[in-house]
Amino acid sequence: QVRLQQWGAGLLKPSETLSLTCAVYGGSFSGHYWSWIRQPPGKGLEWIGEINHSGSTNYNPSLESRVTISVGMSKNQFSLKLSSVTAADTAVYYCARQRAMTTVTFFDYWGQGTLVTVSS
Amino acid sequence: QSVLTQPPSVSAAPGQKVTISCSGSSSNIGNNYISWYQQLPGTAPKLLIYENSKRPSGIPDRFSGSKSGTSATLGITGLQTGDEADYYCGTWDSSLSAYGFGGGTKLTVL
Numbered sequence: 001q002v003r004l005q006q007w008g009a010g011l012l013k014p015s016e017t018l019s020l021t022c023a024v025y026g027g028s029f030s031g032h033y034w035s036w037i038r039q040p041p042g043k044g045l046e047w048i049g050e051i052n053h054s055g056s057t058n059y060n061p062s063l064e065s066r067v068t069i070s071v072g073m074s075k076n077q078f079s080l081k082l083s084s085v086t087a088a089d090t091a092v093y094y095c096a097r098q099r100a101m102t103t104v105t106f107f108d109y110w111g112q113g114t115l116v117t118v119s120s
Numbered sequence: 121q122s123v124l125t126q127p128p129s130v131s132a133a134p135g136q137k138v139t140i141s142c143s144g145s146s147s148n149i150g151n152n153y154i155s156w157y158q159q160l161p162g163t164a165p166k167l168l169i170y171e172n173s174k175r176p177s178g179i180p181d182r183f184s185g186s187k188s189g190t191s192a193t194l195g196i197t198g199l200q201t202g203d204e205a206d207y208y209c210g211t212w213d214s215s216l217s218a219y220g221f222g223g224g225t226k227l228t229v230l
Binding site: 046062 | 122151152153155157164165166167170171176208210211212216217218219220221222223224
């Protein structure tokens with residue numbers, strides 16, 4: 001059974017950099033894409049970006065200038081960095097396994113979520 | 121503003137059937153498969169439907185999905201109080217080069 005466990009700082013000040021890590025247990029890390037998705041309090045889901053096992057990335061154009069997703073030193077981990085955060089970046093952040101083929105994309109396993117609050 | 125359009129809320133009585141619509145365009149639903157997610161209060165989203173109409177292992181056949189043109193529909197029969205949740209549709213948007221979700225629909229089982 002695939003399990004995603006995520007962690008990172010939950011309280012940031014404006015202009016700081018958000019940093020989260022997601023570890024994948026069970027299943028194969030290679031052969032899949034891995035994504036970050038966020039959800040502001042009381043609002044809907046927003047896809048942030050994806051990475052595959054070899055480090056190839058694709059980001060949401062709305063966040064691309066501030067986002068970096070990378071594969072961790074441990075090959076079953078990947079990380080999210082979001083720079084210059086503001087209150088608008090306050091959200092629950094999820095990591096997820098992304099199944100991607102030509103016209104098929106969906107998320108079949110999700111992390112537990114991490115609430116990140118940006119406040120001065 | 122969400123890439124896909126869903127009704128904010130739907131409701132129905134226990135045992136009844138409900139449908140949730142998801143409307144898009146040729147750059148997303150029209151040319152890509154859609155998926156549906158259930159988010160129970162305080163939990164992470166859970167995959168309900170993928171490739172328009174397929175159910176992952178463990179998802180009961182009370183949940184069904186369909187797609188026609190640039191719209192998709194999630195159907196839930198035999199409603200239970202445990203089905204009260206937010207439901208999201210999602211698919212790749214080729215114009216945006218990004219995955220897009222609907223705004224979510226809150227299901228209330230009266």
